[in-house]
Amino acid sequence: MSQIAYRPDVDGLRAVSVVAVLLFHARLACPGGFVGVDVFFVISGFLITSLILRDLETGRFQLLDFWSRRVRRILPALTVCLLFTLVAGCLLMLPDDLLELGRSGVAQSLFAANFHFWATLDYFAGRGERAPLLHTWSLAVEEQFYFVFPFVAYWLARRDRKRFTQLLWLVAAVSFVLSIFATHWKPSLAFYMLPTRAWELLCGSLIACHADRPGPAPRRAEWLSWLGLGGILAGIFLYDSSIEFPGLAAVPPCLGAALVIWSNTSHRTTVGQILAWRPVVFIGLISYSLYLWHWPIFAFLNYALREQATVAIRVGAAIAGVVLGGLSWWFVEQPFRKPRPGQTAGRVIAWGLLASAVPLALWGGIVATGGWQGRFSPQFRDYLATRRMSATHRSLSLKTIEQGDLHPLGEPGERPCFIVWGDSHAMALGAGFEEWARELSVPGQLIVEQGTPPLLGSNRRHQVWEAGLNEAIVARIAASGVNQVILCARWSYYALGGLDGGVDSLVFDSESRGHSREEGKQAFARGLRRTVTALREHGVEVWVLRQVPEPETNAAWSLAVGQVLGVQPARGVTRAGFDSRNAFVDQAVREAGIDPAHYIDFGGAFFDNEGHCRDHDPDGIYYQDDNHLSRYGVSLLLGPQLRDLLRGIGESCAATR
Numbered sequence: 001m002s003q004i005a006y007r008p009d010v011d012g013l014r015a016v017s018v019v020a021v022l023l024f025h026a027r028l029a030c031p032g033g034f035v036g037v038d039v040f041f042v043i044s045g046f047l048i049t050s051l052i053l054r055d056l057e058t059g060r061f062q063l064l065d066f067w068s069r070r071v072r073r074i075l076p077a078l079t080v081c082l083l084f085t086l087v088a089g090c091l092l093m094l095p096d097d098l099l100e101l102g103r104s105g106v107a108q109s110l111f112a113a114n115f116h117f118w119a120t121l122d123y124f125a126g127r128g129e130r131a132p133l134l135h136t137w138s139l140a141v142e143e144q145f146y147f148v149f150p151f152v153a154y155w156l157a158r159r160d161r162k163r164f165t166q167l168l169w170l171v172a173a174v175s176f177v178l179s180i181f182a183t184h185w186k187p188s189l190a191f192y193m194l195p196t197r198a199w200e201l202l203c204g205s206l207i208a209c210h211a212d213r214p215g216p217a218p219r220r221a222e223w224l225s226w227l228g229l230g231g232i233l234a235g236i237f238l239y240d241s242s243i244e245f246p247g248l249a250a251v252p253p254c255l256g257a258a259l260v261i262w263s264n265t266s267h268r269t270t271v272g273q274i275l276a277w278r279p280v281v282f283i284g285l286i287s288y289s290l291y292l293w294h295w296p297i298f299a300f301l302n303y304a305l306r307e308q309a310t311v312a313i314r315v316g317a318a319i320a321g322v323v324l325g326g327l328s329w330w331f332v333e334q335p336f337r338k339p340r341p342g343q344t345a346g347r348v349i350a351w352g353l354l355a356s357a358v359p360l361a362l363w364g365g366i367v368a369t370g371g372w373q374g375r376f377s378p379q380f381r382d383y384l385a386t387r388r389m390s391a392t393h394r395s396l397s398l399k400t401i402e403q404g405d406l407h408p409l410g411e412p413g414e415r416p417c418f419i420v421w422g423d424s425h426a427m428a429l430g431a432g433f434e435e436w437a438r439e440l441s442v443p444g445q446l447i448v449e450q451g452t453p454p455l456l457g458s459n460r461r462h463q464v465w466e467a468g469l470n471e472a473i474v475a476r477i478a479a480s481g482v483n484q485v486i487l488c489a490r491w492s493y494y495a496l497g498g499l500d501g502g503v504d505s506l507v508f509d510s511e512s513r514g515h516s517r518e519e520g521k522q523a524f525a526r527g528l529r530r531t532v533t534a535l536r537e538h539g540v541e542v543w544v545l546r547q548v549p550e551p552e553t554n555a556a557w558s559l560a561v562g563q564v565l566g567v568q569p570a571r572g573v574t575r576a577g578f579d580s581r582n583a584f585v586d587q588a589v590r591e592a593g594i595d596p597a598h599y600i601d602f603g604g605a606f607f608d609n610e611g612h613c614r615d616h617d618p619d620g621i622y623y624q625d626d627n628h629l630s631r632y633g634v635s636l637l638l639g640p641q642l643r644d645l646l647r648g649i650g651e652s653c654a655a656t657r
Contacts (some may be wrong), residue, residue, distance in 0.1 A: 012275025
């Protein structure tokens with residue numbers, strides 16, 4: 001089997017992969033950088049298969065030796081990173097969040113992190129950005145591959161190399177077809193699971209199986225290597241999290257990686273020379289440690305700052321990831337890579353299992369103690385409990401809306417006098433409206449859909465709600481005979497984007513000429529006008545609740561960290577900052593024909609004498625996170641005005657019946 005003893009270009013390809021992932025997680029100009037993991041899979045399949053086939057040919061292959069090398073390669077750096085993550089989690093995370101981290105740590109220690117995250121998290125959205133061990137799903141996939149593949153190779157490849165290669169082609173084809181179908185029907189399963197990812201690893205394996213044949217001629221190798229690099233870069237720069245992935249979309253980066261490796265088998269191409277440049281190779285050499293360390297840094301950053309991480313902060317976090325990755329490679333990876341004299345493979349594996357058992361026991365302790373609640377006094381735990389949001393009302397589907405199965409407010413069965421329609425901000429008010437409707441004997445209904453503003457003809461770039469949902473809601477309102485509708489949403493999020501400058505939340509419509517921030521603002525204004533106009537055409541009086549302040553920090557987290565570290569919690573957003581962020585929304589509301597009396601502003605209840613947003617008091621915490629009100633906050637800050645609103649709606653309703 002002819003092969004280059006050391007391939008610096010492969011290490012360079014590793015560098016491309018890890019830098020793409022790093023910049024994607026830093027949200028720095030690589031919207032499709034997640035494909036770097038797929039390139040890693042191809043490289044891993046190539047290297048592992050090359051080593052196994054070489055040892056089989058020389059008669060030196062032993063399963064215990066193979067796994068001992070994997071233990072020395074993977075576990076030391078991983079164990080150190082896990083222990084750091086555990087300590088940081090204990091210092092920084094609230095009990096509920098630390099409990100979830102503990103569960104993911106248990107799964108990772110059992111080489112099943114991909115199963116855990118498949119069942120609990122979307123890789124591209126929401127809580128996944130704040131899960132410090134999310135990146136270990138890919139390690140679990142590789143570990144499962146390393147466990148199964150050597151058995152197959154030992155059983156078949158040493159007897160019949162041709163049949164072994166044919167089997168790999170067959171399994172790769174089946175896995176690829178499964179990936180295509182699962183990506184459409186079960187996208188989370190397709191993303192996280194070995195059966196749908198195996199073809200990517202086997203792309204590299206098949207290159208290794210054909211390495212005894214001459215590579216392409218120099219001229220052909222040159223353009224094939226550029227084609228391969230182009231496929232990788234196309235995925236990195238042209239994809240984003242809205243694409244259906246992996247499936248067919250994984251072909252360009254995976255095939256591209258395979259082409260780069262194959263085209264440099266016999267001759268070093270221009271691409272190979274670039275990848276073999278020493279600074280690039282160095283990043284490739286530390287790529288494993290860099291991959292391990294960068295994500296916990298970003299996850300804790302996202303957890304602490306939510307949408308407040310500026311570009312400068314994210315760049316700093318990326319640099320910190322590179323530094324820690326380099327230190328881990330030098331002081332942890334390197335010393336453990338080579339076996340010590342007298343150290344048997346069985347002993348290495350035993351020590352590796354013991355090393356895995358230590359974090360497993362610690363993670364288990366975190367889970368058993370409910371997120372180590374003993375860090376805080378019983379009084380403070382009760383205080384933290386006031387942060388909970390009253391999310392007792394679920395999102396409604398198109399089918400349930402068309403059937404009229406809405407959430408009742410007040411006494412069920414009574415004819416409603418009003419309908420509250422909105423996103424998760426309306427959901428946060430649900431229990432409050434429920435209480436006030438009963439108290440004032442003013443029955444109503446609630447229509448909520450997370451991430452879905454009440455804007456007709458609008459949608460977000462990454463479609464998050466069913467087509468025709470808002471139109472069906474207006475039709476249901478018209479059929480109900482209700483003539484009072486209250487609109488509630490995180491308006492600025494859809495009009496201006498996230499506090500961190502992200503634009504994925506912006507709405508667009510059929511008149512939009514692109515996906516710029518300015519186009520999003522105009523689509524928001526048109527959507528609001530369409531909604532108000534359509535409701536009024538059905539004889540509905542429209543009320544709009546001005547968005548509550550986004551305090552820019554997670555109050556409960558800030559208070560808890562203050563308790564643990566003995567620091568003062570951060571101050572909230574200023575009134576000037578709040579009004580500035582909402583100025584465009586205020587203008588759009590006016591242009592939609594909503595007069596000041598029908599635009600309910602709660603701002604005065606939130607800001608202290610120094611103009612800062614209050615997010616807690618001695619009796620409780622106003623916010624569940626950095627933008628949703630807790631049940632306590634709803635009752636204390638919004639209750640007086642919304643009671644008056646419902647009282648007036650009740651009087652109007654009684655007069656018309």
